[in-house]
Amino acid sequence: MAKVDIKYTKLFINNEFVDAVSKKTFPTINPQDESVIIQVAEGDKADIDKAVAAAKKAFHRYSEWRTMDASQRGRLLLKLADLLERDSKYLADLETLDCGKPVKNAFGEVFFAASVIRYYAGKADKILGSTIPTDGEVLSMTLKEPVGVCGQILPWNYPIPMFVWKIAPALAAGCTVVVKPAEQTPLTALAVAALVKEAGFPAGVVNVVPGYGPTAGAALTASPDVDKIAFTGSTEVGRIIMSTAPKVNLKRITLELGGKSALVIFNDADVEKAAEIAHNAAFSNGGQCCVAGTRTYVQSGIYDKFVAKAAEIAQKRTVGNPYEDVKQGPQIDDDMFTKVMGYIDAGKKCGARLVAGGERKGNKGFYIQPTVFADVKDDMKIAREEIFGPVQSILKFETFDEIVDRANNSNYGLGAGVITNDITTAMSFVRHVRAGSVWVNTYEHVTCQTPFGGFKDSGIGREMGEEGIQQYLENKTVTISLPKKPQF
Structure with missing residues (x-):
């Protein structure tokens, strides 16, 4: 078994690694021998509220993030992709330690994740609205704007790719995020969070709060300051999110759920x-x-x-x-x-x-x-x-x-x-x-360009591809009075 240096075990909020408000921790388990790998800070509602507040501040109209050129958002994403590849061996070893997948598979998944980031980096300055030939003496157009603060809840089976599937389109669109990784596999989410900071993303744009679903996850879905929830996991939990998330505000929701293909x-x-x-x-x-x-x-x-x-x-x-x-x-x-x-x-x-x-x-x-x-x-x-x-x-x-x-x-x-x-x-x-x-004549050929999601109880919405970034955008219609004959 490889010896892996575990660098990050605290919550990542506002570009800083911090203890949980409660000071509680929880064990992450090595599935190879059932031993405790290390204790990780356990976030709950108080920590989610802090992370959401940081994300909300970073999304303010005059913040560094909101006033940043779209092309610069793309350059930050490209830098993040480079850092993932630079640390690919470390991330793969850490992933294998925490979730047990063969290390060669984990290594390949890091490079796949980097390709997803690069795909959405290229989308950042290509988010286009439309002009509309409207009836009447007006000019109408649509603007595509970021949906806002996004809560993103991850599964444990592909921790690094799923982290990237969630944050890359959201960041390309200009949103801010609070990520709750699966309690079984928090370590690589925290390691990638450190790379987010190193890449130069402003404070509060990406926050990572490890914890349990009924506490941290539930607080995230119930927060009135969260504008969208993206969840990958079981259909059972997806139904809970659908029934609870909109009670305070009508959040946008995408769900990638179970299957029996x-x-x-x-x-x-x-x-x-x-x-x-x-x-x-x-x-x-x-x-x-x-x-x-x-x-x-x-x-x-x-x-x-x-x-x-x-x-x-x-x-x-x-x-x-x-x-x-x-x-x-x-x-x-x-x-x-x-x-x-x-x-x-x-x-x-x-x-x-x-x-x-x-x-x-x-x-x-x-x-x-x-x-x-x-x-x-x-x-x-x-x-x-x-x-x-x-x-x-x-x-x-x-x-x-x-x-x-x-x-x-x-x-x-x-x-x-x-x-x-x-x-x-x-x-x-x-x-x-x-x-x-x-x-x-093939199976599970999934790429960054192809939308992914399900019919029926397998989910709502799509991730990846062009559809992936659209899930993080609002469509605003603007109509301007414009007489057909100028009054000179």
């Missing part, structure tokens, strides 16, 4: 290639991915061959010390470990056929064998509920119309995929499936 494989697919794509779709990040393609539907003509190949690949998947050359590290914590093992037990009891894995790996740390179930039926628990762990369910189908209906028979609609050599089949599936992202 269908990956559909037709008879004409190359079985070996399809099995590899499906394996990565289900097991990427240890299955701890909201868009994971864990409902693997395979047409009957290749079903048995596919199941055998899927089991073979899963059995070869390396699980272990994430600082070594492995595909999968531990699950994030004991709660998720127990939840996933419960789903595996449910799969065994409901009549699904276990063809790979199905057990804990080792007796220390939160490691789970990559698990594959065949002969799964749509009404089984493992086929309907989001597991968020390394479990793949393989289901059989016969016809196109049947599979579209079955793929859509879910409360979720975050992602979907189809593997086929027939372009008509592929595009027909794309047209009829209800999901925010659909991949053809």
Whole structure:
């Protein structure tokens, strides 16, 4: 296990690292051996109020941030991207320590995060309104303005990319932010906060308050001085935010929530290639991915061959010390470990056929064998509920119309995929499936340019791409009296 120097454990408010008002701390746990890594300052309502006040002051009309040229906002973002890449090894090591993902994956995610920042840096001075040919003796136009103070609540599965997904479009738009990282993974959010200060962002523009959802998170969503909430996490918590956040003021809300994505494989697919794509779709990040393609539907003509190949690949998947050359590290914590093992037990009891894995790996740390179930039926628990762990369910189908209906028979609609050599089949599936992202002959190819978000219970709004920055802008219509014939 790598030894990582932990530099920041306090709250980041107004460009300073400070203790919580209560002086309380909480432990962040190493999922590799279940030990306490370090104690981190625990923010609650008093600290959220301080952070929101700092963000509100930084958003004042005459502040350095509000009067800054848009191109300068872009240059600050570019500097931040450079600093992420400069510290990429340190950030990757720290991420792996805190959340257990293989360090090579964490390293790649730092560079992906930098690419997202650069994308939005380029957007900062390209936020354009419109002129409108209005009826009457007037000239009308629209102005795009920042929505204001934004509360941003992060998940634990991709801590650095999710931090950047939230702050980059908000800062490019000219907003200020208060970020609450997941209590399981606060360390890299604080490390990136230090880079925000080093890059030269004015005080109060970015604030980071670690803490728990029912205290810090709830205070952030309920604050009357927060103009927008952006949340990534479970559908259950998303519903709570939807019901509580607007009670004081009608906040803008974007939610990127859970999923139970269908990956559909037709008879004409190359079985070996399809099995590899499906394996990565289900097991990427240890299955701890909201868009994971864990409902693997395979047409009957290749079903048995596919199941055998899927089991073979899963059995070869390396699980272990994430600082070594492995595909999968531990699950994030004991709660998720127990939840996933419960789903595996449910799969065994409901009549699904276990063809790979199905057990804990080792007796220390939160490691789970990559698990594959065949002969799964749509009404089984493992086929309907989001597991968020390394479990793949393989289901059989016969016809196109049947599979579209079955793929859509879910409360979720975050992602979907189809593997086929027939372009008509592929595009027909794309047209009829209800999901925010659909991949053809690939899966989970997410870039800074492509919008990401879900249908139905998978969320509201989009992140990334052009749509991502629009979520942080208000549209102001301006109409000016302008006689058609000048009165000289």
